[in-house]
Amino acid sequence: TSCVCDPGFTGPDCSQRSCPDNCNNHGRCVNGRCVCDSGFTGPSCSDESCPGNCNNKGRCVNGQCVCNPGFTGPDCSKKACPNNCNGRGRCVNGKCVCDAGFTGADCSENSCPGNCNNKGRCVNGQCVCKAGFTGPDCSKRACPDNCNNRGRCVNGKCVCESGFTSADWRCINGECVCDDGFNGPDCSEKTCPNDCYDRGRCVDGKCVCDSGFTGDDCSENACPGNCNNRGRCVNGQCVCDDGFTGEDCSENSCPGNCNNRGRCVNGQCVCDDGFTGEDCSENACPGNCNNRGRCVNGQCVCNDGFTGEDCSENACPGNCNNRGRCVNGQCVCNDGFTGEDCSENACPGNCNNRGRCVDGQCVCADGFTGEDCSKKACPNNCSNRGKCVNGKCVCDVGFAGPDCATKGCPSNCNNKGRCVKGRCVCRRGFTGTDCSQCEEGMTGPNCDIGESNQEN
Incomplete structure (x- = not known):
């Protein structure tokens, strides 16, 4: 016969706890309890899991993350950019780094070259320059009335053709028209590129940029702390190297941003209660399994000899086979069972220490009998020819001896003879089956007086 186990138990003797749906062959x-294979979760491992549990920034649907607004990526760990930068830039830490020619929070606007150098307005990607400036990026100084088409405009001043002059041009009859990079009445002063775009001072031909600007011509927005040499400066914002974060890349970053399950302290995750691992992506086990087991998906897999949610309890062999209670690692067996694991049937009274217990029945030592070996035994069980009373045979009629094995003589030959094989051998003077009669011619209590002598 085989065991038909109650719900929740399995095994040849129903001693093992079963798992729901046998973990669906996924764990x-x-x-x-089910310890699920990678990629599956749930009490019965029936649900497909999502990478990083979607970092608490989305929902897991059929093993794929459906991210909350503002987040993206297979595990929703990356910040999303508005409108995905409209395909006109890269998304870096949730902010668009626009391709050349585009600008705006989502790169939807056409940009103007050099941002019109702060000398004009950007309208639909084209610069509308302020008075006195011209060029695609408003970087050139304009000449009044475009020199009336009678000369060249050089750095905002007219160089008139022969025969013409201008009130706005002081270089007349030998005054210097300087080469690019120089200025002054005698061209002795070095100029700065694009006149530093009015974002700094020109010192000996080099721009000393105002706070917040950088570059040879101060045209670029500066990044705080120059990103501490831990990243690149893009449009005034730091794009940090791997391992660093912060506006100026001064902070050590933590792997996976601790998956929003802890705090990042000096580049290391301090996980919230219930989570562990370098990036806090793993579920923690209670009491860290007390160093008596391994933590798998938030559940303790205890070493041999230990049990409990946190492996704090001593385990009993065979779980006492469901025939007793486990107390401090030792089985306290239910009535009728015994052994270290309660697997053996117990004997009544433990056989009173007068025998051995075999499969729940007493095998009594010599001299004892009974279900619990409490009674004294008679030799050869009185040969089934009598009753055993307190270890002595009370023989049935016709039998005698310590074990009733000998045939008895009637009335024990009345003590007037010997019993030999069940027949009386009478003393002289006695006769009869039980030696109760005197021989013919004899009389007296001992049948030793002749009747003839009695007559005399």
Whole structure:
């Protein structure tokens, strides 16, 4: 016969806890709980899991993350950019780094070259320059009335053709028209590129940029702390190298941003309660399994000899086979069972220490009998020819001897003879089957007086 186990138990003797739906063949059953394979989760491992549990920034649907607004990526760990930068830039830490020619929070606007150098307005990607400036990026100084088409405009001043002059041009009859990079009446002063775009001072031909600007011509927005040499400066914002974060890349970053399950302290995750791992992506086990087991998906897989949610309890062999209670690692067996694991049937009264217990029945030592070996035994069980009373045979009629094995003589030959094989051998003077009669011619209590002598 085989065991038909109650719900929740399995095994040849129903001693093992079963798991729901046998973990759907997607995991292992440990102490009645499923330890799911990678990619599956749930009490019965029936649900497909998502990478990083979507970092609490989305929902897991059929093993794929459906991210909350503002987040993206297979595990929703990356900040999303508005409108995905409209395909006109890269998304870096949730902010668009626009391709050349585009600008705006989502790169939807056409940009103007050099941002019109702060000398004009950007309208639909084209610069509308302020008075006195011209060029695609408003970087050139304009000449009044475009020199009336009678000369060249050089750095905002007219160089008139022969025969013409201008009130706005002081270089007349030998005054210097300087080469690019120089200025002054005698061209002795070095100029700065694009006149530093009015974002700094020109010192000996080099721009000393105002706070917040950088570059040879101060045209670029500066990044705080120059990103501390831990990243690149893009449009005034730091794009940090791997391992660093912060506006100026001064902070050590933590892997996976601790998956929003802890705090980042000096580049290391300090995980919230219930989570562990370098990036806090793993579920923690209670009491860290007390160093008596391994933590798998938030559940303790205890070493041999230990049990409990946190492996704090001593385990009993065979879980006492469901025939007793486990107390401090030792089985306290239910009535009728015994052994270290309660696997053996117990004997009544433990056989009173007068025998051995075999499969729940007493095998009594010599001299004892009974279900619990409490009674004294008679030799050869009185040969089934009498009753055993306190270890002595009371023989049935016709039998005698310590074990009633000998045939008895009637009335024990009345003590007037010997019993030999069940027949009386009478003393002289006695006769009869039980030696109760005197021989013919004899009389007296001892049948030793002749009747003839009695007559005399």
